[in-house]
Amino acid sequence: MHPVDDVNGAAADRSEVSEPREARAVAREAAAWLVRLREDASPQDLEACARWRAADPEHERAWQRAQRLNDKFARLPAGVGVRTLGRRARTDRRFALKALAVAFTVAPAGYAAYRAMPWRDWMSDERTRVGERRFVVLADGTRIDLNTSTAIDIDFTASERRVVLNDGEILVETGRDAANASGVYRPFIVETRQGRIRALGTRFVVRTDDGAGATRIAVLHGAVEVTPGEAPERATVLDAGQQTRFTAITIDAIAAADPHAGDWSRGVLFADGMRLADFVGELGRYRRGLLRCDPEVANLRITGTFQLGNIENVLAALPRTLPVDVVYRTRYWVTITAADDGSGGSSGSNAQAAQPAKHG
Missing domain, CATH: 2.60.120.1440 (Jelly Rolls)
Incomplete structure (x- = not known):
């Protein structure tokens, strides 16, 4: 049996895919060879696959792409699997390879779906x-x-x-x-x-x-x-x-271009009259949890050069330079609020007029 026969039926109903028919056919062949060689390949199978890859540059490109996608699936952490509605999870190697073949042959839709998977970053x-x-x-x-x-x-x-x-x-x-x-x-x-x-x-x-x-x-x-x-x-x-x-x-x-666009590579965040909401948003990228800014102080402006290596020190310094309080509801839930002015109210009404703050 030709190795393509294993996956032709699974991909036959994907006519909506925009790739040319010839490209899809080559992709199916590459995926089928991958399935065949990862099971019980004979020396003749290996030679036949080598001849197929050498016959056309498109064959070799499709083979390399199938290999890369297979390698990424192989790096998934234990316990991550594909479950079909109404059926128990299948974890055997043959099923995994067939699933890979189907995903590969419906490219680019299948590849786009792979890139959107939640474990994509983990496997990078x-x-x-x-x-x-x-x-x-x-x-x-x-x-x-x-x-x-x-x-x-x-x-x-x-x-x-x-x-x-x-x-x-x-x-x-x-x-x-x-x-x-x-x-x-x-x-x-x-x-x-x-x-x-x-x-x-x-x-x-x-x-x-x-x-x-x-x-x-x-x-x-x-x-x-x-x-x-x-x-x-x-x-x-x-x-x-x-x-x-x-x-x-x-x-x-x-x-x-912002001349400081690459300052983060030196561990520095440069702010020049930056809105406090935007500043807090940038800091939040470097610490776990939720770091937010109340709307009433969002338009305060801040200027300075800040070290990204210790975000907690930057947060601790904010009340010394702006009329704000840093409220820790938990270690991972922090809110920048208007400072209490001692009369039961807050100084949030002065947010627009606050002077730029500097912090080294």
């Missing part, structure tokens, strides 16, 4: 916890700083260098790719759920904003090309000192 190649910041150096010499709660996948092939930002914020300084044995230039691409950013020899910051379904990009050196995922005709080049925000279909007007 590189990730940081809440409050953690660190950097990695890739095989091509590129340095990537990861901000708090960030997750990326790294996918280098013979034709391109791709980093997928699943969540969070990164500062990228691209390398020269001197170690590339092929000698062929490989473009460097950062992919988010909204689209792609192609580096043109540069240093830039990318931040996801899933609440708004958008990606923010600020270019510090060099240039990048931004392409919304569903509107490639809107591709736009940003030069050093420029920033924008884009969704899958639009790109905002280009603006001057």
